[in-house]
Amino acid sequence: MASYFGSIVQHSLDALLEDESFLPDLKEQDREQAFTSLTAILSTPNHIHKSFLRIALENGKVVRIPAFRVQHNNTLGPYKGGIRFHESVNEEEVMNLASLMTLKNALHEVPFGGGKGGVVLNPRDYEVKELHQICKKYVHYFSDILGPDKDIPAPDMGTGDREMDWMMAEYKSIRPGTTYRGSFTGKSIINGGSLGRREATGKGVYFTYRYMMHDFMNENREWLDAQENPFARTALNHDRKDLKMAIQGFGNVGSVAALEAYRCSHLNNKIVAVSDRNVTIYNEEGLDIPALVDYTANNEGDLPTTEKELAGLEMKAEILDREKVLYMDVDVLVLAALEGQIHKDNVDQIKAKIIVEGANAPVTGDADKYLADNGVIIVPDILANAGGVIVSYFEWVQGRETQFYSEEQIFEKLVEKMEETMVTILPQFFGDPFPLRQNCYIHAVMKLSTVLYRQGKLY
Ligand code: NAD
Secondary structure (H helix, E strand, C coil), X not given: CCCHHHHHHHXXXXXXXXXXXXXXXXXXXXXXXXXXXXXXXXXXXXXXXXXXXXXXXCCCCEEEEEEEEEEEECCCCCEEEEEEEECCCCHHHHHHHHHHHHHHHHHCCCCCCEEEEEEECCHHHCCHHHHHHHHHHHHHHHCCCCECCCEEEEECXXXXXXXXXXXXXXXXXXXXXXXXXXXXXXXXXXXXXXXXXXXXXXXXXXXXXXXXXXXXXXXXXXXXXXXXXXXXXXXXXXXXXXCEEEEECCCHHHHXXXXXXXXXXXXXXXXXXXXXXXXXXXXXXXXXHHHHHHHHHCCCCCCCCCHHHHHHCCCCCEEEEHHHHHHCCXXXXXXXXXCCCECCCCHHHCCCCEEEECCCCCECHHHHHHHHHCCCEEECHHHHCCHHHHHHHHHHHHHHHCCCCCHHHHXXXXXXXXXXXXHHHHHHHHHCCCCHHHHHHHHHHHHHHHHHHHCCCCC
């Protein structure tokens, strides 16, 4: 397994192979063979679908845009994963993200497998009518492999409820008479979407951090104090009231996580920096997050970039380069923008002792190891950003039942599900020397391996 993702899966399998209490019926040669099968199954996707979408642009030209759908594994249920519109989309990235979805769903006991889609384009370069064509063509080209019981896409970077509404409508016209509402999640509310889906990932990101570093800490302080594990020290040192936080990315995930932190009534979080594709906004005394959320809602998602714009908000803050957010002297850094933001060339400048991954894979393998060796707790993507897929699952269920839950019910169910995962993972993590990411992977791989074994798929 070449990728960083692959190497963590392999470490998880190696650890489980040694642990004789795991699948105890498998002995000696049978055990070796079963684990060789598991490596083969988990390291390769079931299917890679690629196409070139033929689009007639408004200016009369015809272009062909590369598009992917990767179906990694459906042992636990239909494939599930977002469709990303971004110019850097490529087959390997889509494959890695699809594999991550398989394990994320396994970790949180969501009855879906893992998939991912991508189209190589910058949506800002296209007219609305062209984007509509692209969405329709995507569904048209992949209609045989998509569907509510086969593969259920959702939004990702560059796509949102508008695109999911268009795609579901196209699916419905290609496959009339099916339970089409369950074919896409992340739709608008009026079109069968779930209340709370837009906020789900950001809320889940903040909840994961809060539960781990405060609720769990408060209940287990004495036990944590007795642990040798260096991460337990980091957690105990973090247990203060005046915590400073910086957030990279102020889109769907980052802005909601920022609002949750800002409004968290029983903790005194101070969000001193937020950033986006253009700038970092910084104020030592803390930023007015609701004002910035309002501003971005009226400015195509972008934060203020000039003193004049800040003055218009009556806000005192400094405007810095967009990378500066990463190097702030803060307690918590939330990464909610892109992959690979902390890497071997900048990791030694990171000061935060807690990093929360709202984005997928924002820390590279080299940087991950360096930070773990220095006692930094990374709350990994697989644990922290699952809120979106969990509420997508609720949307899929509601679509099938044609009965809808209130926003309050959705958030209650979301928090309950994420808490269930953490109750299993956290004692394991603070009780042994593996980083949290490795612990989560071991748990997810255990679940998948057990199901594969019981289904007779390992020999
Ligand atoms: P978004 O498009 O709404 O927001 C992205 C934010 O990142 C914007 O503020 C943008 O300006 C900023 N950004 C872009 N390039 C940047 C750069 N080079 N440096 C700093 N900031 C930059 O996307 P989102 O839905 O908030 O998703 C953010 C990340 O979270 C993505 O990696 C996505 O895959 C991941 N994620 C999203 C969800 C979800 O439900 N939306 C679920 C799981 C994971």
